[in-house]
Amino acid sequence: MTENELIWRLAGGSGDGIDSTSQNFAKVLMRSGLHVFTHRHYPSRIRGGHTYAEIRSKATPVRSRGDGYNFLLALGDSFARSPDEEAYYGNEEVKPLVENLDDLRDGGIIVYDEGLIDIDDVDSVLETSLEALAAEHDWHVYPLDLRDIATEHGREVMRNTAGVGATAALISLDLDPIEALMSDSMGGDALEANLTILQAAYDQVRDEHEIDHDVVLPEGTHEEVPVLLSGSHGVAYGALDAGCRFISGYPMTPWTEVFTILSQHLPEYGGVSEQVEDEIAAAGMAIGASHAGVKAMSGSSGGGFALMSELLGTAEMTETPVVFVEAMRGGPSTGMPTKPEQGDLDHVLYSSQGDSNRIVFAPGTIEECYEQTRRAFELAYEYQLPAIVVIDQKLSGEYRTVPDSVFTESAPDPDPGTVLTEEEIEDAAHHASGSYLRFQYDADDGVVPRTLPGQKGGRFLTTGNEHNPAGHISEDPENRRRQVDRRRAKQEAIRETLDETGTHQTRYGTEDARYGILVWGSQQSTVFEAVDRLNETDYSVSALGVSEMMPFPESDVADFLESVEEAVVVEMNSGGQFRGLVQRELGAYGDRLYSLLKYDGNPFEPAEVVDGVRAVITDDPSVAPPTTRLEPTKATNSR
Amino acid sequence: MSAFNAIGADQEVDTDAFTPGVEPRATWCPGCGDFAVLKTLKQAMVERGKNPDEVLLVTGIGCSGKLSSYFESYGFHSIHGRSLPVARAATLANPDLEVVAAGGDGDGYGIGGNHFTHTARENHDMTYIVFNNEIFGLTKGQTSPTSPKGHKSKTQPSGSAKNPIRPLEWGLNAGATYIARTAAVNPRQATEILVEAMDHDGFAHVDFLTQCPTWNKDAKQYVPYIDVQDSEDFEFDVHDRDDAAQMMREADTRLHEGEILTGRFFVEEGRPSYSEEKRQTGQMPDDPIVEQYFDENAEWKPSSDLLDRHR
Numbered sequence: 001m002t003e004n005e006l007i008w009r010l011a012g013g014s015g016d017g018i019d020s021t022s023q024n025f026a027k028v029l030m031r032s033g034l035h036v037f038t039h040r041h042y043p044s045r046i047r048g049g050h051t052y053a054e055i056r057s058k059a060t061p062v063r064s065r066g067d068g069y070n071f072l073l074a075l076g077d078s079f080a081r082s083p084d085e086e087a088y089y090g091n092e093e094v095k096p097l098v099e100n101l102d103d104l105r106d107g108g109i110i111v112y113d114e115g116l117i118d119i120d121d122v123d124s125v126l127e128t129s130l131e132a133l134a135a136e137h138d139w140h141v142y143p144l145d146l147r148d149i150a151t152e153h154g155r156e157v158m159r160n161t162a163g164v165g166a167t168a169a170l171i172s173l174d175l176d177p178i179e180a181l182m183s184d185s186m187g188g189d190a191l192e193a194n195l196t197i198l199q200a201a202y203d204q205v206r207d208e209h210e211i212d213h214d215v216v217l218p219e220g221t222h223e224e225v226p227v228l229l230s231g232s233h234g235v236a237y238g239a240l241d242a243g244c245r246f247i248s249g250y251p252m253t254p255w256t257e258v259f260t261i262l263s264q265h266l267p268e269y270g271g272v273s274e275q276v277e278d279e280i281a282a283a284g285m286a287i288g289a290s291h292a293g294v295k296a297m298s299g300s301s302g303g304g305f306a307l308m309s310e311l312l313g314t315a316e317m318t319e320t321p322v323v324f325v326e327a328m329r330g331g332p333s334t335g336m337p338t339k340p341e342q343g344d345l346d347h348v349l350y351s352s353q354g355d356s357n358r359i360v361f362a363p364g365t366i367e368e369c370y371e372q373t374r375r376a377f378e379l380a381y382e383y384q385l386p387a388i389v390v391i392d393q394k395l396s397g398e399y400r401t402v403p404d405s406v407f408t409e410s411a412p413d414p415d416p417g418t419v420l421t422e423e424e425i426e427d428a429a430h431h432a433s434g435s436y437l438r439f440q441y442d443a444d445d446g447v448v449p450r451t452l453p454g455q456k457g458g459r460f461l462t463t464g465n466e467h468n469p470a471g472h473i474s475e476d477p478e479n480r481r482r483q484v485d486r487r488r489a490k491q492e493a494i495r496e497t498l499d500e501t502g503t504h505q506t507r508y509g510t511e512d513a514r515y516g517i518l519v520w521g522s523q524q525s526t527v528f529e530a531v532d533r534l535n536e537t538d539y540s541v542s543a544l545g546v547s548e549m550m551p552f553p554e555s556d557v558a559d560f561l562e563s564v565e566e567a568v569v570v571e572m573n574s575g576g577q578f579r580g581l582v583q584r585e586l587g588a589y590g591d592r593l594y595s596l597l598k599y600d601g602n603p604f605e606p607a608e609v610v611d612g613v614r615a616v617i618t619d620d621p622s623v624a625p626p627t628t629r630l631e632p633t634k635a636t637n638s639r
Numbered sequence: 640m641s642a643f644n645a646i647g648a649d650q651e652v653d654t655d656a657f658t659p660g661v662e663p664r665a666t667w668c669p670g671c672g673d674f675a676v677l678k679t680l681k682q683a684m685v686e687r688g689k690n691p692d693e694v695l696l697v698t699g700i701g702c703s704g705k706l707s708s709y710f711e712s713y714g715f716h717s718i719h720g721r722s723l724p725v726a727r728a729a730t731l732a733n734p735d736l737e738v739v740a741a742g743g744d745g746d747g748y749g750i751g752g753n754h755f756t757h758t759a760r761e762n763h764d765m766t767y768i769v770f771n772n773e774i775f776g777l778t779k780g781q782t783s784p785t786s787p788k789g790h791k792s793k794t795q796p797s798g799s800a801k802n803p804i805r806p807l808e809w810g811l812n813a814g815a816t817y818i819a820r821t822a823a824v825n826p827r828q829a830t831e832i833l834v835e836a837m838d839h840d841g842f843a844h845v846d847f848l849t850q851c852p853t854w855n856k857d858a859k860q861y862v863p864y865i866d867v868q869d870s871e872d873f874e875f876d877v878h879d880r881d882d883a884a885q886m887m888r889e890a891d892t893r894l895h896e897g898e899i900l901t902g903r904f905f906v907e908e909g910r911p912s913y914s915e916e917k918r919q920t921g922q923m924p925d926d927p928i929v930e931q932y933f934d935e936n937a938e939w940k941p942s943s944d945l946l947d948r949h950r
Contacts, residue, residue: 031950225950227946227949227950228949229949237942237945238942240941240942241941241942243932243939245928245931246732246928265945267923267924269940270928270937270940271928272731272732272917272923272928274731276724276757277753277756277757278753280721280724281721281723281753281754281757282724283724284717284721284723284724284725284728285724285725285727285728286728287724287728288697288715288725288726288727288729288732289728289732289928291729292728292729292732292733292736292929293932294732294733294928294929294932296728310721311718311721314718318717404943404950407941407946408943411939412939412940412941412942414932414939416932421933422644431660432660433659433660433711434711435659435711452733453643453693453694453713453729453733453736454643454692454693454695454713454733454736455643455644455645455692456643456644456645456692457645457692458645458692458713459691459711459712459714460713460714461707461714461716462715462716463707463708463716464700464716464718465716471714472659
């Protein structure tokens with residue numbers, strides 16, 4: 001490893017406070033001057049079931065989870081126990097320890113709660129005893145009765161705090177920032193108990209154990225003021241600053257996070273949040289609010305988004321601006337509720353009947369979530385069509401340090417887009433009946449300004465049926481052709497706007513690289529880390545992270561592919577949906593595109609990308625093939 | 640000064656103001672009950688002193704959905720069963736608008752049934768007119784949720800085995816605060832009811848019986864009807880939920896026995912509308928949300944105000 005890093009994994013049962021504890025600890029590390037990145041692994045269960053949170057921290061910006069990790073804090077799964085039976089879920093009690101050993105790096109640390117995890121049970125599950133494994137891998141094992149420390153000074157549930165105290169002692173982390181954070185979030189007896197437990201565990205480690213490992217806390221300082229938040233926050237805050245004042249939704253993992261954040265804050269920002277009966281209603285309400293003049297958003301995950309598709313088409317046909325979020329998870333159908341996948345790209349691009357006329361962005365980082373959600377609103381309201389922001393369970397849920405300047409550099413945007421004022425309405429073209437000609441043929445960029453219900457002289461009819469310039473239903477062939485052409489013209493105009501104002505493709509790696517990697521969405525950062533590693537060896541690699549799915553950035557992608565001999569398309573689905581989009585849009589390059597695919601519910605780790613890319617782009621037989629989870633396939637369909 | 644000057648504007652309007660210059664009456668057959676809804680709605684608007692620019696009419700799909708084509712106002716002809724979500728969001732965005740939603744029995748009680756239940760439950764301040772002709776008209780005569788049991792159609796050749804929906808009781812149970820039934824054959828009562836429904840501060844559900852001369856020839860033309868308010872046979876307190884429930888049960892049962900009871904069945908005064916409830920609990924601003932986009936002095940709080948929790 002070229003750089004000192006701490007990758008701390010906290011494992012336990014769902015409901016044991018893994019999430020809150022890890023978030024607090026991540027914040028402590030951030031306040032200690034480090035960059036952090038979190039990764040969550042959890043089952044679709046409320047209580048019980050093995051779960052872990054991982055925090056990678058180092059002095060320089062962290063883009064991705066690492067390969068493996070070097071510190072395990074295994075709390076034990078308290079919900080695996082039944083009051084009546086010792087091991088309610090079979091061996092789940094010991095899973096937080098045994099399930100995590102595969103990825104623990106040589107020389108790593110294990111702290112486990114011997115109050116909940118019986119070493120005999122552990123050894124009976126493992127093929128080789130923990131002691132033997134530790135010797136083989138140079139692991140440093142510190143058994144501690146965290147449960148006992150917690151119950152002695154407070155309550156059993158506080159063993160998380162004991163674990164954090166033990167961690168601090170083992171990596172020489174000062175307790176002050178931990179205590180400060182605790183004081184922020186609680187008070188009274190609970191605070192007292194937690195502070196005592198923290199100190200007790202810290203002291204016990206220092207008193208009873210000889211510390212002989214090499215894992216230490218990295219040292220670092222921040223050049224910019226950092227904040228720790230997730231992709232869901234990026235989307236939600238981007239929406240707020242875009243002037244979004246209406247959100248409607250129905251809960252569905254992982255979309256729920258964006259929905260929850262906005263529901264909690266919209267009222268204080270002068271807006272309204274609505275949890276409604278289903279996703280159809282949610283989409284319809286966002287359209288209704290927007291039609292009445294408010295910037296509105298809705299969203300869901302794959303299955304819920306499927307319900308929204310008829311209203312997505314209605315927004316296109318009625319030219320109602322609206323922003324939808326699609327937070328992908330493994331599909332089809334209910335799929336894997338808590339696992340990431342990038343399998344909905346075709347769905348968001350082409351769902352709903354008729355020619356698709358929408359904007360689709362797929363941000364790759366938290367910063368991009370913020371910026372591209374803002375841009376989605378801007379373009380949707382300027383060009384009067386739906387915009388979709390596609391994220392996934394990985395990006396929506398991972399917390400990372402981000403410079404706070406990302407959120408402070410530009411002011412909120414109150415511009416409602418192409419809407420006429422009442423003065424402008426007076427001078428606008430009207431139908432003989434007095435209604436406003438909302439759908440005139442020859443509009444610049446295809447956009448005819450809107451009027452809003454309640455504006456004097458602006459009344460018009462809109463309909464999901466094809467309609468004439470006055471908004472009345474029409475099946476006249478000439479009208480049909482002209483209306484389709486006008487709506488279609490928006491795509492070209494949006495493409496030009498994006499090209500002029502700065503597109504969202506991010507190129508990373510060696511100039512004049514021989515090999516390329518194409519990536520979209522949440523896998524971008526992981527790929528960029530892999531690019532660094534490949535370039536440190538003998539490979540010359542450059543990556544292009546593509547965030548614009550529709551309208552497609554043809555020239556950016558074509559230029560990139562022209563510049564390399566071969567390129568690997570990395571994505572989390574089994575059919576190579578993005579590779580398909582690239583070939584469909586460019587009509588070429590099929591003979592130099594390969595797919596590197598993963599769809600087992602876990603995102604790529606950088607080393608998997610490194611292995612996969614090396615295997616795919618080299619003819620060197622000495623290069624090991626990628627792990628079986630990866631499926632490199634060469635595209636054959638070139639034009 | 641309001642950004643929406645048409646709202647509350649003191650204007651002389653007559654029913655012609657609600658008649659579009661083009662009348663694309665391709666859909667409705669001669670003798671269709673839908674003409675009566677159109678006519679009475681125009682009349683009701685005039686009686687309420689509304690002008691077309693302050694009205695948003697949201698419709699679903701079907702013959703009833705074409706209402707927005709033949710009625711001059713801000714119109715949103717949405718899709719099958721989805722008029723209510725669009726309409727109720729508009730009431731939240733701009734509570735000053737006169738929001739009316741309309742659809743048919745298939746549209747409103749079938750595909751849009753879930754939205755009907757929840758819109759009534761939330762008590763949005765709007766009026767919902769359901770054209771009830773007990774048939775799917777525009778798709779050429781299939782059995783609808785209000786068709787009587789045994790009704791034969793091309794899709795139910797042996798007769799429907801389903802009991803019909805009972806719209807009035809449904810509206811009551813869901814939480815509508817104004818529920819009435821009227822009929823195309825009685826435009827005077829219909830106009831009165833529509834005026835009351837729009838005046839009502841909350842969700843007003845009007846089950847509007849409309850005959851379909853083409854696809855439902857066997858169905859009653861809803862004559863003779865009995866006005867429950869005028870008849871001495873029916874003594875009940877329209878403000879009493881239990882009384883109302885009993886009357887509704889009777890009306891929905893008798894409908895298919897050929898006795899048409901119309902009038903007001905339930906009126907709940909004093910319950911705040913959904914917008915008002917949201918304002919009272921701090922979930923919605925006092926002024927229409929939409930107005931801030933037109934207010935140069937509006938304060939736009941940045942999201943960075945929230946960053947402290949992330950430091």
